[in-house]
Every structure is written in C-alpha cells, then in structure tokens.
Amino acid sequence: MIEVIRLSKQFGPKLAVDNISFSVAKGEVLGFLGPNGAGKSTTMRMITGFIPPTRGTVTVGGHDIQKAPIQAKAKIGYLPENAPLYSDMTVESFLRFTAELRGITGAAQKSAVNKAIEICFLEKVARQSLDTLSKGFRHRTCLAQSIVHDPEVLILDEPTDGLDPNQKQEVRNLIRRLGATKTVIFSTHILEEVEAVCSRAIIIDQGKVVADGTPDELKRRASRAGAVKVRIRGLAGSGILSELEKLPHAVSVETIESGDSLFVGRVFPKKSAIDGTLAGEIYQFAAGRQLQLQELAVDEGRLDEMFREITVQVRS
Amino acid sequence: MKNIWVVFKREVQAYFLTPLAYVFIFIFLILSMSLCFVFGRFLEGEDASLDYTFFQFHPWLFMVLGPAIGMRLWSEENREGTIELLLTMPISTWQAIIGKFLAACLVLVSALAMTFPVILTVNYLGDPDGGKIFSGYLGSLLVGSASIALTCLVSAFTRSQVICLVVSVVLCFFLVLIGSPQLLEFLRNIPATGLLETLRLAALEIADGFSLMSHGGRLFGGVLRLDTAVFFAAFISFCLYATSVVIRSKRA
Numbered sequence: 001m002i003e004v005i006r007l008s009k010q011f012g013p014k015l016a017v018d019n020i021s022f023s024v025a026k027g028e029v030l031g032f033l034g035p036n037g038a039g040k041s042t043t044m045r046m047i048t049g050f051i052p053p054t055r056g057t058v059t060v061g062g063h064d065i066q067k068a069p070i071q072a073k074a075k076i077g078y079l080p081e082n083a084p085l086y087s088d089m090t091v092e093s094f095l096r097f098t099a100e101l102r103g104i105t106g107a108a109q110k111s112a113v114n115k116a117i118e119i120c121f122l123e124k125v126a127r128q129s130l131d132t133l134s135k136g137f138r139h140r141t142c143l144a145q146s147i148v149h150d151p152e153v154l155i156l157d158e159p160t161d162g163l164d165p166n167q168k169q170e171v172r173n174l175i176r177r178l179g180a181t182k183t184v185i186f187s188t189h190i191l192e193e194v195e196a197v198c199s200r201a202i203i204i205d206q207g208k209v210v211a212d213g214t215p216d217e218l219k220r221r222a223s224r225a226g227a228v229k230v231r232i233r234g235l236a237g238s239g240i241l242s243e244l245e246k247l248p249h250a251v252s253v254e255t256i257e258s259g260d261s262l263f264v265g266r267v268f269p270k271k272s273a274i275d276g277t278l279a280g281e282i283y284q285f286a287a288g289r290q291l292q293l294q295e296l297a298v299d300e301g302r303l304d305e306m307f308r309e310i311t312v313q314v315r316s
Numbered sequence: 317m318k319n320i321w322v323v324f325k326r327e328v329q330a331y332f333l334t335p336l337a338y339v340f341i342f343i344f345l346i347l348s349m350s351l352c353f354v355f356g357r358f359l360e361g362e363d364a365s366l367d368y369t370f371f372q373f374h375p376w377l378f379m380v381l382g383p384a385i386g387m388r389l390w391s392e393e394n395r396e397g398t399i400e401l402l403l404t405m406p407i408s409t410w411q412a413i414i415g416k417f418l419a420a421c422l423v424l425v426s427a428l429a430m431t432f433p434v435i436l437t438v439n440y441l442g443d444p445d446g447g448k449i450f451s452g453y454l455g456s457l458l459v460g461s462a463s464i465a466l467t468c469l470v471s472a473f474t475r476s477q478v479i480c481l482v483v484s485v486v487l488c489f490f491l492v493l494i495g496s497p498q499l500l501e502f503l504r505n506i507p508a509t510g511l512l513e514t515l516r517l518a519a520l521e522i523a524d525g526f527s528l529m530s531h532g533g534r535l536f537g538g539v540l541r542l543d544t545a546v547f548f549a550a551f552i553s554f555c556l557y558a559t560s561v562v563i564r565s566k567r568a
Contacts, residue, residue, distance in 0.1 A: 045400070048404045049403075049404060050400050050403055050404050050567065051567040051568065052564075052567065052568055069406075069408075070406045070407070070408070071406075073404060073405065073406040074406040076404070078400075078401075078404045080397065080400040080401060080404075082397055084396050084397035084398045084400060084401055085396070085398065085401075086326070086330070086396070086398055087396065088329075088330050088333065088334055089326075089329070089330075093329070097322070097325075097326050098401075098405070100322045101319065101322050101323075101405045101406070101407060102405070102406065103318075103406070142401075145401070
C-alpha cells in the first residue's frame, strides 16, 4: 500500500532523512520509533506530501505523491504532530470542513462526521468551539479529522501524545481496530505502545533505518534476550558459577549474588540457544546435583533495552 | 473550483464569525466618510461627483486596511501549523490561495457596499455621472484587492501577523506614494539633460506604471484603460503566484 524508496531529505547542511526504504502492506500497523530528531516526522511529512523529498519516491496506493499528489492524498488520513486545528471553528464545523475538502457532501457528510465524532468520543463537545477545549479533546478532534473519510492509509504522528492513560488506551484500541482493514503508520516514543499495537516496527536514528521487524523479533535483539536468571542453593557460589560456565550452550555467566551455599546470577546463551535450551540444561544440572533451584527465568528481551543499545551504538 | 469554494467558505466564516470583518468594515466606514466630508469638502465643493471627494482617499486607507484584512491569511496557518492539514488535503496549493484571497476580498466588497448612503446623497444633491461612480468603485475594489494580494504574499513568509502587517503597510505605502501627484510633479520638474533626462523619464514611467495610486486614480476619474486592467490583473496574479512559490519553497 505504501512504498518508500530511497527517500532522503536535506535541510541545509543537515541530512534529516538518509536513504530510507520500506514498504507497508494492507492490514499492517507499522510503529515508527526513534529518538527525538531522528527524522520520524520528516519522513511522515514526505509520505503525506507536505514536504517534497530531496531524493527518492513515495507511492501510496499506486499513486506517486509527487506526480499524482491529489490521488495519493485522497487515500491518506493524516494526524500531524501537535494536532493543529482551526481554533475559531467548532468540533462539528471543523470536521464538516475537512469532510467537504475530501469531497464528502450532503447526507454522506453528516453521517461521516457523526461516525468520526462517535469513534473519537467527541459527542459531548461536538458543538463547542475548539479554542475552549482541553488538549485531549483537541487531539482527538484532529484524529477524527484523519478518519472522517474512512481512508485506506492512516499516518499518525504521535497519536497518544498529551493524552491521559485512559485516553491513550482508547486511542491504542482504535489504532488496532483500524489496523485490521487499513494500512497504519504511527510514530511514538512509548515502547510499550509498540508492543501493544504494532504488527511491525521500524527504528530510525539519525535519518537511517537501524532496525525493522516484528516487536518480538526486535526484542530478541536485546543483549539480555534469552539470558536465564537463576537462584540456586546447596553449593558454594563459586562452585556453582564454574559449573554453569561449563554448560554446553552457555557463553558467559554474570554473578548477582554469591554466598556460602547460594548463587544468584544470569547465564547468557549462545546465539543458537535463545529458545530455552539453556534453561533446560540448567535444570538438568541442578537436578543431577540435587541442588535447590529456587528461580529459573528466561528473559524474553526488552524493547527499551534493545532501543537504547541500537541507538547508542549508531552514535558511537 | 469546488475546492476553492470550500476554502472560501471556511475563510469567510473565520472573518464573519469573529469580530474581524465587522471591525474592519466599521473603521473603513468611519474613516472614508470623515475623510469625504471633512477633507474632501464633499458638501462645500458643490460638485456632484465622488472622485476627488471620496475615492481619492481610498488608496491611502487600503494601504493600512488591506494588510489588516490580509495579514492572517497565511501567517495564521504557519503559526498554528494548520498549513500542514490544509496542504495534505487532496487540493492544490493554488486552490487554497485563491479561496483565501477571495474571502478577504469579500470583506472588502462588504465594506464598499456599506458606503451606499454616499451614492444616495450625491444623487439627492445633484445629478452625478453613474458610470463614473461605477468605475470609481471598481477602482477602489481593485486597489484594495491589490493590497490584499500583496499582503497575502507577505503573510506566506512569516508566522507573525504583526511582522506581516508592518511589512505589508510599508510596501503598500511605497506603491501608493510613488504615484501621488506631488511626487510625479516633482519628477516632471527636475531640470535634466542627456543621460539624466533619460533616467528622469524612466523613473517617471516606472513610478506612474507601478503605482496603485496612478492606476486607481484613472478609474476614479472614470477612465477605463486597457493598461489599467492589465496592471491590476498582472499585479494580483503575480502576488498570488509568488505566494504559491513561497509556500512551496518554505517546505523544501
């Protein structure tokens, strides 16, 4: 549905987006991650046709955003960063205006606007002027604007920014629901959001794609992914340590606590054994020696850890 | 065409659902009428025409009031970030520009329409030339639209309405001033020979050719000339086209 091919954007001497390529299929919810200033918003602005790329192309539903902007833009619903609105309008008149710009008129417009109001929980404020509304309502009004024409593609720049936890949850549910039938790209800094909502995530740093995969795949890239945390009693700590190091699938062992008859630590697996083989070996070892295995937990890896490792790596 | 209409409607709402348009119309009426009756000596002049008493002051009024209407057109969009919404809609930039420009012109038309009592008065007191009054209004409208178009262009550069207002007023002031009778008279009377003479004539041509005052003045006097029509059409189209260039290049 969306094809981004070798996209670059130069602002003066600064290369904000550097040769990015990816594609997003229908029914996919793509999370866009990256530190502030990584080029997320710039990329989204190029996809929506707001700013022209320096190099590269974007096609949306088969239409090149540069060569056929009207057709491509008609397929997109866009929530810009900071959710800009015409403050002199009411929620309803604003949504009617955007619907009309999308070519929706008459009875269809009325029902489209009402539906968007309902989906975004705006019934209570529909007739209120936008400059009297709180940030959460303003944000959801802008979100309503992006779905009023039931677009095939949704581009949402930080859709949960500035919302309270309940509203965040509602917006996440909404994105997940819309994602089943549409193509969604959204950016965020909240990593748990990516796990909760995305079918795929791309991490951008300094204008480059540094990781691309499902949230589970990305989590497994964290250095701790697959590491087994153990707490074993019944033998001197140093003894247990040297035994653990000898296990066939262990690479290294990190000691957390070591005592007369206690060892707490983390065993790191070989690359091939992040699936739990190592945990089995540890269990076998403890059972064979009649040691008390008080804790055995496989770390499934954490996105924030992976995110930090990947983005710091690029910088150094 | 439909998209121009949609943008136009929203902008008209923004003008008329807020005090903006009414304040503008009120100030325009107060100033144009007081100028007409006090400085224009409308009653003492005993002349059943409106050109020297009424229309002649309009370029000076629009020099300030044109920028006052037009200053929000794009600077507001830039400041609020709504330009990002507007330009990612399936419409062209030029449709948005024309819709906005026409909405600002509607405020101007409303203000001019509200001066109708002066037509009634002049008809009651004497027997004026209707064609001349019509061409006077046309001239006034064109001078006002030209200053709005120029302001539209300036507003595309900035996110501050104040900066837009100040810069536009200065530019409009310049465009009105260079055609003022006093300045043209001064240029005509410089004693010069040879190259200086050529320069003097060129300056005179440029001042007369680019001034809102000279072209407006011809229409106020009832003279409808092709070069006047071409001037206003070219001036307004240039400003609106340049607006689209500025909007595009600001994003690149």
